[in-house]
Amino acid sequence: MPALTVLMPVYNAEKFLAEAIDSILQQTFADFEFIIIDDGSEDSTAAIVASYSDTRIRFVQNERNLGISATLNKGIILAAAPLIARMDADDISCPERLQKQFEYMQANPDCAMVSSLVKVITEDGQLVRVDQFRSEFFYYNLTFICWIYHPTVMYRKAAVEEAGMYAVPYAEDFELFWQLSRRHKIYNLPEIMLHYRVSSKSLHQVLKKKEYEQAQHEQLLRNFRYYAGKNFTLPTSHIECLQHNFEPILAEASRSSVLQCLKSLDAITEGILYKENTNRNIEAIKKAAFYKRNYILTNVMKHLTKPQKAMLLISDRNLNYLSRLLKNRVRIKFKNVFSF
Template identity: 50%
Template sequence: MPVYNARKHVREAIESILGQTYTEFEFLIIDDGSTDATPEIVCSYTDPRIRFIRNEENRGVSAVLNQGIGLASSGLIARMDADDISYPERLEKQVAFFREHPEIALLSTWARVVAADKTPLRTEKWKSQYYYYNLNFACWIYHPTVMYRRSAVTASGKYSTRYAEDHNLWWQMARNYKIHNLPEVLLDYRLADESLSRVTRKAEYEAAQHAQVLRNIRYYTGEGFRLSHHEVRCLMLDCEPVLKEGIMAIARCFRKLDHITGYILAMENVNRDEAAIREAAYFKKEWMLSFFAGRLSGPELIFLLISLGCWKKAALLLSAKFSQPGSVAAHRNGKIREAAETPPETAKAIPRIPHNPPEILPVPAGEARPRWSVMIPVFNCIGYLEETLQSVLLQDPGPDIMQIEVIDDHSTDGDVAALVTRLGQGRVGYHRQPYNRGSLRNFETCLNRAKGEWIHLLHGDDLVKPGFYGEIGNLFARYPQAGAAFTNHIFINEAGGELSYYRSLAGSAGLLPDWLARIASRQYVQPPAMVVKRRVYEHLGSFFAVHFGEDWEMWVRIAAHYPVAYSPRHLAKYRYHRNNITSRSFLSGQSIRDIHTVIRIVRQYLPRDQQRHLQKAARRNYAAYFANTSHRIFTEFRNPKAAFTQAWRAWIMSPNALTSASMLKLAGRYIYSMLRKLPQTDERRPYSTNPTHH
């Protein structure tokens, strides 16, 4: 375990190794010239298994790892990083696997990715059979999960590069030795500040990663195989540069990927599995096709499919385009709505963000209908889904009354189906999208699959408190004219801790007076608190136009057509975390752009004499909201550029004293933070060999 300025987390890392159920090991800890209290922390342990070595100067991660390999006295070496946590049975299970499989030279495991405070973010469950193919394009192996045979590592040249040192070593080993992944989570991989800032020379790292992938490919194809810089990036799933070059460049990149796959299939290797290689290549191409399909025009996509020989998909796209112009279904209630049910082959022709409210089809006559449909859309939130499901199942009135179904937008962070099966025991339905369709299309699928009279769209990272469904049921019973009903909500953090209780909109339960004017001026409702009657969605259509603020637009649309009931009880919990759509939209600046769009859309739902006044109020309220979030971006996400962009756009949205003061305060905080850094001349940073950058 190399350590460098790791005082924050090194104690947890050490104790996770000393607490292993397998006890016959030496624990090599090599300090690479730390300038903080790391050496003192390590020296405070008296366990005789620890061998502590201190380097006088910082030599770099590759040199330290090779130093450790040279000092190790065992034939098996387990890697560990100073900010991660090994589970107690990790070493025992890996050693047992090596004893049972002497042909294996490298063994990794699944990992749970956690935040600095150990809040679960996602679980990485890579499939072992795809390692051989995918290691040519990216590093799929989490370094601190690895155990390897010393002899195989030495014969493969050890760690021989300054950057991407682990990727290079795994690829070298895979040429001559069998590698495997143990399908069990045995390590918490921490996304701490130190690991995120490990590579201070980003350009050098990206150049090294690019060179590594190009070297991998040319091992199979020969040096004469030509690949442009953008083509290599596309094969690494950074497809934007090739997209900008045009349709011919995209088609050329796909053809070159086919050639590379053919070369890989043709070469003998101990890890070669023809079926697995073809399957991994298929998934890679499908991901790339999904990326381009969401960004190309219809004719461009058809041309691409024809050039790739995908005649059936192209024919289906043409059929959809000309038999149903614009991919629309019907003219209903004066609005054009997009088709809700589309064959999977043609679905990629439909934009991820609908331009008009997609149609929600009625439940077929004669089909059994429960009272409730709890539809849970998920995408890469498996770390929270168990808590979400349990909050619903605790209030389950039975399948005749409540439909419960998880709609998975092709998650990649774990086995969602297995989790649903384990928790639901046959009670919870599960539907997986054939590819990632985006949040709005996933919501549309939820609504069309819902059979109940009342639909609760509960996101996979939110939850409800006991009594929620009873309270909503009472509201609909007392106010049958209501098209929707909601309770008050609580904001919670990643770990489930309560941040704040939202203020009450009324002293008692009932229909909200003047609700359209109130909701048109600001967002009062979070999605887990709202339940909408299915007939309302059938009348008004699904979510559309934007990723951020789509719920606010829907609540205003409903308020323009139906009364809405409300309970002041805090029975829903809305979770803030770094991976949800809200946080990602803040960092990208998409949130404020989307709200501009929603404000323009909402205007048409309002009485003509109130449009100007309420639009101005909405701009003022949201400008204040974004001005405040700019400070959160600055402190929590440590992104000054995104923070200033947010603050500036808030001022443009509504130039007033509050937004002006917010910009000045943000500038002052930035200047202060820069002044505090002036005395610091040591540019070194704590390093970690975590594979985040791959």
């Protein structure tokens, strides 16, 4: 049995497929099977995969297009190894990715999933950005935004099966990661281990953008209610703001709306602080909440006049009950953490 399964679904992936395959076959870690599932491609995908003679490749072709979630679940069932590394057909894994992630998972048996930083690139390989995400903030921020790049993850097959595998057709990775983080430890290695390509055929950014946005909207409401109560609700503009899309709330031109959004954020943060979880770290949650709150205020205030900024900060200071609550209930030094 191989020590590791690499799982890569492909669909009309001829443009970048060979580069993706090569980046896996050239890994410093060699004890793996490479399951490639063609989900009904109509281009030369099958011929490209068939051109490889590496015995580690297991090529599977769906009789019809099943979609990403069903195809991934099929791959999980087929996986022979207890650890599964995800890969996408338009990305590039760095040579030591599998080695470093495998070693981390071996050294940390209580961790169900490890991810990594990425270099985001254009279709022609030009640098877009490098996100400097800190692992200790992942648990808090997964409530609001999917910080984890899907093709960077390596997870335990048993934990994914326990979490229900890929249970939704859209935003399937966000759903799985959130479910895993409810039950198991997760971690992000602070190294770039994948070049993540922004493609014109990206499902969540281009082809199925509306479907993914709707699915994520529903997931976010579920996440918020998990921490803030089953009757908790907030308008779409506030949900967008908490995902750092500020245009809808700015379009309202309402200081009270911004304040209510911040109040909702404080309520969610309070719930995260007191909900039992293996990933819960009080200090990390407080820091992540402070950074998020400050980021929202900073970006909103860019579009305000000086008098409006002053009024917002004065009002926000009055609404800043979370700081007082933490001092009274947790008895942890928390001096001026929300000062502006």
